[in-house]
Amino acid sequence: MSAHGDPIPMTARKSGPLKGRAEVPGDKSISHRSLILGAMAVGETKVTGLLEGQDVLDTAKAMRAFGAEVIQHGPGDWSVHGVGVGGFAEPSNVIDCGNSGTGVRLIMGAMATTPITATFTGDASLNKRPMGRVTDPLALFGAKAYGRQGGRLPMTIVGAADPVPVRYTVPMPSAQVKSAVLLAGLNAPGQTVVIEKEPTRDHSERMLRGFGAALTVEATEEGHVITLTGQPELKPQTVAVPRDPSSAAFPVCAALIVEGSDILVPGVSQNPTRNGLYTTLVEMGADIEFQNPREEGGEPVADLRVKASSLKGIEVPPERAASMIDEYPVLSVVAACAEGTTVMRGVKELRVKESDRIDAMARGLEACGVRIEEDEDTLIVHGMGLGGVPGGATCKSHLDHRIAMSFLVLGLATQKPVSVDDGSPIATSFPVFEGLMTGLGATVERSDK
Ligand SMILES: O=C(O)C1=C[C@@H](OP(=O)(O)O)[C@@H](O)[C@H](O)C1
Numbered sequence: 001m002s003a004h005g006d007p008i009p010m011t012a013r014k015s016g017p018l019k020g021r022a023e024v025p026g027d028k029s030i031s032h033r034s035l036i037l038g039a040m041a042v043g044e045t046k047v048t049g050l051l052e053g054q055d056v057l058d059t060a061k062a063m064r065a066f067g068a069e070v071i072q073h074g075p076g077d078w079s080v081h082g083v084g085v086g087g088f089a090e091p092s093n094v095i096d097c098g099n100s101g102t103g104v105r106l107i108m109g110a111m112a113t114t115p116i117t118a119t120f121t122g123d124a125s126l127n128k129r130p131m132g133r134v135t136d137p138l139a140l141f142g143a144k145a146y147g148r149q150g151g152r153l154p155m156t157i158v159g160a161a162d163p164v165p166v167r168y169t170v171p172m173p174s175a176q177v178k179s180a181v182l183l184a185g186l187n188a189p190g191q192t193v194v195i196e197k198e199p200t201r202d203h204s205e206r207m208l209r210g211f212g213a214a215l216t217v218e219a220t221e222e223g224h225v226i227t228l229t230g231q232p233e234l235k236p237q238t239v240a241v242p243r244d245p246s247s248a249a250f251p252v253c254a255a256l257i258v259e260g261s262d263i264l265v266p267g268v269s270q271n272p273t274r275n276g277l278y279t280t281l282v283e284m285g286a287d288i289e290f291q292n293p294r295e296e297g298g299e300p301v302a303d304l305r306v307k308a309s310s311l312k313g314i315e316v317p318p319e320r321a322a323s324m325i326d327e328y329p330v331l332s333v334v335a336a337c338a339e340g341t342t343v344m345r346g347v348k349e350l351r352v353k354e355s356d357r358i359d360a361m362a363r364g365l366e367a368c369g370v371r372i373e374e375d376e377d378t379l380i381v382h383g384m385g386l387g388g389v390p391g392g393a394t395c396k397s398h399l400d401h402r403i404a405m406s407f408l409v410l411g412l413a414t415q416k417p418v419s420v421d422d423g424s425p426i427a428t429s430f431p432v433f434e435g436l437m438t439g440l441g442a443t444v445e446r447s448d449k
């Protein structure tokens, strides 16, 4: 949600057992990519289960501005009539990507090798985030970027008229940077090669192949070497978006820390590049059954049966960070309710998300009575056991949906209520969060009610 709306203060209180079925919305990463790749294909792509969060709606609007026809037929049911690789029109106005790093970085990549100019902006959170990580490799294709100091939005990208293919090693673990380079490579002649030292979510690779691009991935000593052959004709697809494991994390973690809970979260993606949180929770002693594993829409999915559990702190392996990068805020809440210490290292990327997530969680948890240690790349939470966290604070969400939802999950299991100053950003990724959680029996409400 952008900073234009009024803040929505919210409060969560100690709740009775959570019970029932939690149908979380579609995956945000796959939803953005369905719209962008649909817009770059020739013909009509159909999407079901699209996440209708503000981040994705902003990408839909952007794709219309670049000339694609994007239509909503019903809830989650969308079609995109694409203009083909290299077919983007020049937008007649500024592209506002709201709160979405994924939206703006992928779209910059997708337009950077077409001879058009576009200006991008976002909300107060997005306009603080670094864009140089994307514009540096896009410059190698021949695109030019004119932004604010430090490579911040608003920023104008002048697409390359004669793009050249690139070979680029991504310097930080980032699926957004990898994807921006691959999308730019689509309209460059020859082969674009992206090397990632640490594997990150692979939705772009899977979906580019699904849309008919020639793409190979080789595991080498350097890391994953991804080779894309440019200027394909992308074929429209039917995309069934699986449910988002990053959204599922909230009801799952809530059920683990609210005594007596027993919930089912069906059809959640278990893509190995996304399921690090679930591995971690099981190591902490979580009672999670992965029922009915199957393939849906080209992704492995399972139904998660989750029961309240007494958990122990662990050391999360740093090499797991990329597969659970968005889940550290809610993991730190679970860690506060575990016995013993949870050590999260190799997490400095959290400092450049919608907020500095290490700082936001550390300050809010401390205000709730939890002892924290942190450094640039580390967050350590000293657990107080199930029911042991005092709570009783109002935490700042810093325009960050995951911070807001994490503190509201915490408040379900603390002695005194936990409030957040602004729950409005939740609508960016999980617009049905409040109804879904109250449907399970959680006491989460807007504080002004
Ligand atoms: O590619 C994607 O869809 C995403 C990649 C991750 O960001 P980074 O690439 O910046 O790590 C993640 O945090 C974000 O929510 C979604």
Ligand SMILES: C=C(OP(=O)(O)O)C(=O)O
Pocket: 028, 099, 100, 101, 102, 103, 326, 353, 354, 402, 429
């Ligand atoms: C980091 C996130 O998103 P984005 O980078 O797209 O804003 C997120 O959803 O947690």
